[in-house]
Amino acid sequence: MGARLLGHxxxxxxxxxxxxxxxxxxxxxxxxxxxxxxxxxxxxxxxxTEETALKQAEESxxxxxxxxxxxxxxxxPIAVKDxxxxxxxxxTCASNMLKGYISPYNATVVQKLLDQGAVLLGKTNLDExxxxxxxxxxxxxxxxNPWSYSKQYKEKSxxxxxxEDEEYNWVITGGSSGGSAAxxxxxxxxxxxxxxxxxxxxxxxxxxxxxxLKPTYGLISRHGLIPLVNSMDVPGILTxxxxxxxxxxxxxxxxxxxxxTTIQDDFKPFELPDLPDVSKLSIGIPKEYHAPxxxxxxxxxxxxxxxxxxxxxxxxVEVSLPHTRYSIVCYHVLCTAEVASNMARxxxxxxxxxxxxxxxxxxxxxxxxxxxxxDVVRGRILSGxxxxxxxxxxxxxxxxxxxxxxxxxxxxxxxxxxxxxxLTPTTLxxxxxxxxxxxxxxxxRSAQDDIxxxxxxxxxxxxxxxxxxxxERGLPVGLQFIGRSFQEKQLLTxxxxxxxxxxxxxxQLEEAERxxxxxxxxxxxxxxx
Amino acid sequence: MRxxxxxxxxxAGRVPPREPASRPSGHRxxxxxxxxxxxxxxxxxxxxxxxxxxxxxxxxxxGVERLQxxxxxxxxxxxxxxxxxxxxxxxxxxRCLYLREDDVTEGNCTKELLENARETVxxxxxxxxxxxxxxxxxxxxxxxxxxx
Numbered sequence: 001m002g003a004r005l006l007g008h009x010x011x012x013x014x015x016x017x018x019x020x021x022x023x024x025x026x027x028x029x030x031x032x033x034x035x036x037x038x039x040x041x042x043x044x045x046x047x048x049t050e051e052t053a054l055k056q057a058e059e060s061x062x063x064x065x066x067x068x069x070x071x072x073x074x075x076x077p078i079a080v081k082d083x084x085x086x087x088x089x090x091x092t093c094a095s096n097m098l099k100g101y102i103s104p105y106n107a108t109v110v111q112k113l114l115d116q117g118a119v120l121l122g123k124t125n126l127d128e129x130x131x132x133x134x135x136x137x138x139x140x141x142x143x144x145n146p147w148s149y150s151k152q153y154k155e156k157s158x159x160x161x162x163x164e165d166e167e168y169n170w171v172i173t174g175g176s177s178g179g180s181a182a183x184x185x186x187x188x189x190x191x192x193x194x195x196x197x198x199x200x201x202x203x204x205x206x207x208x209x210x211x212x213l214k215p216t217y218g219l220i221s222r223h224g225l226i227p228l229v230n231s232m233d234v235p236g237i238l239t240x241x242x243x244x245x246x247x248x249x250x251x252x253x254x255x256x257x258x259x260x261t262t263i264q265d266d267f268k269p270f271e272l273p274d275l276p277d278v279s280k281l282s283i284g285i286p287k288e289y290h291a292p293x294x295x296x297x298x299x300x301x302x303x304x305x306x307x308x309x310x311x312x313x314x315x316x317v318e319v320s321l322p323h324t325r326y327s328i329v330c331y332h333v334l335c336t337a338e339v340a341s342n343m344a345r346x347x348x349x350x351x352x353x354x355x356x357x358x359x360x361x362x363x364x365x366x367x368x369x370x371x372x373x374x375d376v377v378r379g380r381i382l383s384g385x386x387x388x389x390x391x392x393x394x395x396x397x398x399x400x401x402x403x404x405x406x407x408x409x410x411x412x413x414x415x416x417x418x419x420x421x422x423l424t425p426t427t428l429x430x431x432x433x434x435x436x437x438x439x440x441x442x443x444x445r446s447a448q449d450d451i452x453x454x455x456x457x458x459x460x461x462x463x464x465x466x467x468x469x470x471x472e473r474g475l476p477v478g479l480q481f482i483g484r485s486f487q488e489k490q491l492l493t494x495x496x497x498x499x500x501x502x503x504x505x506x507x508q509l510e511e512a513e514r515x516x517x518x519x520x521x522x523x524x525x526x527x528x529x
Numbered sequence: 530m531r532x533x534x535x536x537x538x539x540x541a542g543r544v545p546p547r548e549p550a551s552r553p554s555g556h557r558x559x560x561x562x563x564x565x566x567x568x569x570x571x572x573x574x575x576x577x578x579x580x581x582x583x584x585x586x587x588x589x590x591x592g593v594e595r596l597q598x599x600x601x602x603x604x605x606x607x608x609x610x611x612x613x614x615x616x617x618x619x620x621x622x623x624r625c626l627y628l629r630e631d632d633v634t635e636g637n638c639t640k641e642l643l644e645n646a647r648e649t650v651x652x653x654x655x656x657x658x659x660x661x662x663x664x665x666x667x668x669x670x671x672x673x674x675x676x677x
Contacts, residue, residue: 460620
């Protein structure tokens with residue numbers, strides 16, 4: 001089985017390998033499960049569905065033997081963030097409130113993947129109820145960035161060979177879909193589902209060196225995704241290359257009668273051109289994204305990226321999105337308000353945790369919610385209720401909705417002036433060590449980390465993180481492309497072109513190499529930095 | 530529950546001295562604008578009202594601090610001129626919401642739904658008696674009450 005199988009790209013390599021019988025779905029599944037076991041220290045998975053995965057792999061094998069695969073995803077191991085309902089499998093949202101909750105149904109996106117023969121390996125870890133930007137605040141503990149254990153990071157760390165220092169130096173994955181990003185990044189699956197409300201797919205994608213796609217709001221069904229902010233949530237796609245993201249998008253997008261916020265237009269799955277051409281495009285560089293705190297490394301990468309496009313013949317222009325800096329404040333109000341409403345369903349009566357207090361309905365509800373939610377969730381519920389009080393409604397909630405329109409209009413104007421795609425950084429810096437990250441509280445961190453990603457959710461636009469280069473510390477840094485509504489094909493085409501240019505290096509993880517029983521083929525990266 | 534000296538501050542309407550949030554390294558700064566006019570403190574009545582509406586308690590002074598900071602943060606919105614701007618409910622406002630035919634297409638899943646509930650009787654979810662105002666038991670008093 002030679003070269004790195006688990007590191008293969010889904011579409012171009014592993015799918016072909018399955019088709020040609022060079023590997024069977026069962027072997028693939030077993031390898032992934034073994035790797036999950038040996039990378040348990042990453043804490044990327046909350047639930048590993050070993051039995052059902054092997055069963056699914058068996059079914060897939062039978063189909064392939066008959067020459068009747070369901071499609072390109074048949075037999076491909078995938079992972080799903082633990083805020084998607086999965087029938088018969090525990091869905092916790094990393095919260096005490098839902099510990100032990102066995103979903104009675106599959107989220108639409110999960111059902112679609114299963115219908116195409118994908119093998120569900122397990123549910124991945126996240127911040128509690130997807131609130132956070134580090135994947136550190138769930139009840140099952142924080143997720144560790146696989147790059148913390150990479151040769152590239154270790155080489156750049158101050159030479160101390162104690163394992164204790166590894167313990168203290170491990171870096172976060174970013175969040176809130178950190179488990180999914182870590183799972184893809186460490187080769188335990190070929191693709192994973194995340195969710196994106198303020199950057200929760202793109203942020204960990206950037207820190208873990210994987211592709212993170214946030215589709216246009218309304219393109220992919222949210223039915224079965226436990227909601228955070230109904231007007232901004234979308235399912236997110238995490239893969240190791242842009243082509244794979246296009247494959248996943250093709251399987252998931254389209255109208256769902258069970259989610260009336262999905263658009264009714266026909267969606268046609270597409271393949272990306274092998275040699276994308278960007279010379280006819282106009283790339284916008286929004287100056288407000290040169291945010292305070294942006295590291296000089298990322299600034300320099302951003303600038304080089306702009307040059308790459310220029311040299312390829314694209315028109316590169318500076319543009320302005322004047323209300324960018326209010327996007328976080330606006331999000332803060334709208335998010336907490338919607339959260340206050342969405343979290344009201346957790347009262348202990350029909351599902352989830354229930355307190356033993358029995359004196360009255362209200363006291364039972366209050367105790368259940370005190371016991372079930374962590375500080376972050378409770379804080380947002382209380383803030384949200386404050387902004388929704390009669391005396392505050394106009395002043396905060398409606399005001400935020402007006403500012404939202406201004407933010408969306410900013411994008412509208414820029415795209416209307418002939419710009420096709422925006423190029424921005426995804427994060428302010430590379431991943432920080434966990435010990436440093438937890439020194440600030442969740443709200444402060446989210447406000448800092450979401451600054452570059454949040455506005456796309458505000459306006460409902462598609463956006464993608466493409467891993468670009470390694471930082472001086474040996475950690476991944478990504479850049480973000482934002483496109484026009486429902487123009488995912490153009491967005492992914494540009495992303496693919498860029499991906500080919502930068503040749504982001506493959507992570508060198510001892511664990512993964514051991515499980516791939518092949519000589520590691522070092523891929524030469526035309527170093528971007 | 531911790532007895533709160535903060536209660537004293539809340540009633541007097543004064544703000545306890547607060548350390549600025551520490552930033553471990555320069556590049557973590559989020560670029561907040563300087564604060565505007567001094568904000569009003571949230572009254573104890575409003576705090577209790579919120580606890581009752583949300584059925585979630587502040588638990589301690591940190592919780593109240595968090596709310597104060599959240600309000601302060603949100604106040605930055607008032608710097609933006611939104612005269613003549615309509616509020617935006619949804620980015621899909623230019624489209625018609627999908628409505629399906631009023632036909633029953635699924636259901637009959639009583640057993641599955643009841644399985645997830647902790648207390649059921651036949652086909653009912655069981656709740657403790659209602660119409661009883663929320664009273665905080667000894668040992669469950671929030672610090673808000675303790676401050677009165």
